[in-house]
Amino acid sequence: MSDPHIIENDDHVHKLAKPFLFLMSQKVKRGFIIVPIVGLIISIIFGFIYPLHHPSPIDYAMPGYSWAVIGFVSYAFVVLASHPLFKLLSRKEDYYGEEEMGIEREPDEPVIHVAVEEPHHD
Amino acid sequence: MIDLLTAFNPGFILMFAGVLCALFPVHYLRKFLVIAAPALALLALIIGYNGDEIIKGVVGVGDLTLTTLRIDNLSIVWGYIFCVAGILNGIFGFHEKCRITDSSALIYTGAALGAVFAGDMVTLFVFWELTAISSVFLIWKGGRESYAAGMRYLAIHVLSGVLLLAGAVVYSRSSGTLDFTSDITLAGPGGLLLMLAMGIKVGFPLMHNWMQDAYPKSSVTGTVILSAFTTKLAVYALARAFAGEEVLIYIGAVMTIFPVFFAVMENDMRKVLAYSLNNQLGFMVCGIGIGTAMAINGVAGQVAVHIIFKSLLFMSMGAVLYRVGTAKASELGGLFKSMPITTVFCLVGAASISAFPFFAAFVTKSMIIASVLEAPHFAGQYVIFAMLLFASAGVMEHSGIKIPYFTFFSHDSGKRVKEAPWNMLLAMGLASAFCIVVAAPGGYQLLYALMPDPEQAAKFHPYTGDHIAFQMQLLFAAMLAFALLKKIGAYPAERRAQILDFDWTYRKLGKNVAVWTGQMWTRMSAHLSILRGKFFKSAANRLYNFFSPAGAMSESAPSGLAAVMTASMLVITLLMIYFGT
Numbered sequence: 001m002s003d004p005h006i007i008e009n010d011d012h013v014h015k016l017a018k019p020f021l022f023l024m025s026q027k028v029k030r031g032f033i034i035v036p037i038v039g040l041i042i043s044i045i046f047g048f049i050y051p052l053h054h055p056s057p058i059d060y061a062m063p064g065y066s067w068a069v070i071g072f073v074s075y076a077f078v079v080l081a082s083h084p085l086f087k088l089l090s091r092k093e094d095y096y097g098e099e100e101m102g103i104e105r106e107p108d109e110p111v112i113h114v115a116v117e118e119p120h121h122d
Numbered sequence: 123m124i125d126l127l128t129a130f131n132p133g134f135i136l137m138f139a140g141v142l143c144a145l146f147p148v149h150y151l152r153k154f155l156v157i158a159a160p161a162l163a164l165l166a167l168i169i170g171y172n173g174d175e176i177i178k179g180v181v182g183v184g185d186l187t188l189t190t191l192r193i194d195n196l197s198i199v200w201g202y203i204f205c206v207a208g209i210l211n212g213i214f215g216f217h218e219k220c221r222i223t224d225s226s227a228l229i230y231t232g233a234a235l236g237a238v239f240a241g242d243m244v245t246l247f248v249f250w251e252l253t254a255i256s257s258v259f260l261i262w263k264g265g266r267e268s269y270a271a272g273m274r275y276l277a278i279h280v281l282s283g284v285l286l287l288a289g290a291v292v293y294s295r296s297s298g299t300l301d302f303t304s305d306i307t308l309a310g311p312g313g314l315l316l317m318l319a320m321g322i323k324v325g326f327p328l329m330h331n332w333m334q335d336a337y338p339k340s341s342v343t344g345t346v347i348l349s350a351f352t353t354k355l356a357v358y359a360l361a362r363a364f365a366g367e368e369v370l371i372y373i374g375a376v377m378t379i380f381p382v383f384f385a386v387m388e389n390d391m392r393k394v395l396a397y398s399l400n401n402q403l404g405f406m407v408c409g410i411g412i413g414t415a416m417a418i419n420g421v422a423g424q425v426a427v428h429i430i431f432k433s434l435l436f437m438s439m440g441a442v443l444y445r446v447g448t449a450k451a452s453e454l455g456g457l458f459k460s461m462p463i464t465t466v467f468c469l470v471g472a473a474s475i476s477a478f479p480f481f482a483a484f485v486t487k488s489m490i491i492a493s494v495l496e497a498p499h500f501a502g503q504y505v506i507f508a509m510l511l512f513a514s515a516g517v518m519e520h521s522g523i524k525i526p527y528f529t530f531f532s533h534d535s536g537k538r539v540k541e542a543p544w545n546m547l548l549a550m551g552l553a554s555a556f557c558i559v560v561a562a563p564g565g566y567q568l569l570y571a572l573m574p575d576p577e578q579a580a581k582f583h584p585y586t587g588d589h590i591a592f593q594m595q596l597l598f599a600a601m602l603a604f605a606l607l608k609k610i611g612a613y614p615a616e617r618r619a620q621i622l623d624f625d626w627t628y629r630k631l632g633k634n635v636a637v638w639t640g641q642m643w644t645r646m647s648a649h650l651s652i653l654r655g656k657f658f659k660s661a662a663n664r665l666y667n668f669f670s671p672a673g674a675m676s677e678s679a680p681s682g683l684a685a686v687m688t689a690s691m692l693v694i695t696l697l698m699i700y701f702g703t
Contacts, residue, residue, distance in 0.1 A: 024531070036604075075603035
């Protein structure tokens with residue numbers, strides 16, 4: 001606690017954010033997956049009720065749920081492809097010798113740091 | 123007064139205000155100008171344009187006849203939205219006491235506005251270059267580290283201008299006119315040069331890196347301003363000159379895909395947004411390539427909403443950078459506790475770019491995607507359609523989820539800051555309201571009224587059961603993939619790194635080749651110097667040995683030798699005279 005800005009309590013939460021602090025609880029984070037599952041099921045049901053007016057061959061192959069498959073596969077592919085791509089393309093931040101420090105600035109006012117229990121980023 | 127305002131290109135209003143800003147030492151007076159000038163230009167356009175084409179400001183320069191003002195149903199869309207963006211930018215940067223930013227922002231906005239209303243290619247070229255020169259100061263205001271990026275930005279954009287001028291000269295020599303019209307074709311004289319010039323500015327694949335290089339290094343306000351004009355000006359130029367040029371469909375489709383992969387890996391949120399910008403421009407370029415009335419309507423509408431929601435996203439990240447001092451995902455998280463209003467505005471921007479129903483791009487992006495299927499047959503039509511859907515899922519990844527999640531939610535970074543300043547909140551609030559109003563049932567018709575072909579636009583009904591259902595399938599499926607990948611730990615952690623892109627070729631390879639060439643030249647020069655020295659020394663010695671008092675020429679020669687030499691010269695002379703005549 002050598003940093004004078006670090007404090008134990010969290011009185012610096014904005015008053016408008018206080019009713020929504022539950023969003024950071026582990027229970028909500030773990031249960032978030034329910035939202036897209038339910039949404040996806042409903043939208044697929046509607047996909048069968050309202051078939052596409054201008055279907056493409058993909059839509060003929062997967063009538064009623066084609067865009068769900070495209071969305072899931074595309075997203076997963078992009079994210080999973082980022083692992084080998086990162087290994088291939090990532091270098092140290094000062095690789096170009098210009099130091100990307102231009103991206104970081106002095107904040108207009110000091111940032112207060114509060115102690116948090118959970119580790120930062122998994 | 124109104125007649126006076128509508129008598130010349132409204133870009134001049136902003137540029138004049140920009141020059142005044144450079145002279146005014148009073149902060150509030152400058153800020154008044156920064157907001158009032160685009161508002162005045164907007165007023166001039168609203169009052170001056172009644173739906174008929176306007177040609178004014180025709181001036182003669184030497185043998186050239188320049189048309190400095192041409193307003194029609196295409197350019198007016200860009201004109202309106204550039205003015206609106208100028209006002210929002212002015213509000214967002216209200217806190218910043220910087221004469222250079224105020225002045226260059228106004229001149230830059232004015233130049234962009236001037237360019238879209240240019241009736242000929244010389245006027246377009248002048249404004250085209252002016253956008254580059256005036257905007258580079260916004261990058262340099264990012265600090266000492268942004269100097270090199272600014273220089274690269276300037277060099278690339280000046281090159282774009284030179285290509286534009288070269289293309290214009292070749293085109294005018296062939297066609298006899300400098301008018302900037304839709305008669306230009308890629309296969310025609312100067313067409314390739316013109317397309318390359320526009321391609322650089324719009325971020326064609328392999329020409330795109332200036333965006334990701336310069337934008338994140340600009341100042342907080344500068345990035346927001348930069349994101350609005352340069353690339354959309356190029357979209358306008360492409361739509362004006364190359365609508366229906368098939369190659370643009372494929373280029374645009376590639377543009378929508380490749381930035382998605384880079385955006386996932388990037389740690390800096392403003393760089394993520396720069397890749398996202400590139401991806402969105404791909405949709406527009408693709409629509410221009412399709413070229414049907416519906417596609418061009420979609421492009422014009424997408425430009426209008428994209429300028430606002432992309433500004434909104436850059437504003438929210440700018441507010442974070444302003445308060446926290448960094449926009450790197452690895453250093454952020456949990457900021458909704460400190461900046462809840464900014465969080466809401468960012469979520470509106472994220473929903474708008476992801477094309478959620480009732481948010482901005484839902485109407486316009488759908489128009490472009492639908493136009494792919496409804497266009498006359500072209501090679502790979504369904505592949506292009508699938509690529510655009512793939513890219514839409516990618517947009518959901520980088521802008522719909524990554525930006526708000528890792529900044530405002532995710533794991534709490536423990537950083538507590540003040541909410542963004544009032545002026546930033548006001549600008550973001552107005553932009554959010556715009557994103558919602560133009561997508562709402564009853565509201566999107568306002569956008570339709572601005573489109574180049576409003577009658578054709580009215581035939582597109584975005585709020586149909588199938589459209590909403592399938593769009594939601596795409597978005598929910600992407601969200602589910604995100605939640606699953608997070609749950610199993612397959613979603614990559616945000617890490618500080620430099621991700622190599624094509625700019626490696628000139629920032630590293632090109633630089634190293636130049637350094638190597640320089641070193642080799644230095645070494646070779648040294649060797650050449652030695653060899654030169656030896657040669658001259660040897661030659662001097664030989665000459666000395668031949669002509670000096672002790673040399674061969676000083677020795678007494680037999681008289682017979684002189685006689686032989688004289689006779690030989692006589693024979694040569696006689697032969698020359700003989701054959702010469």
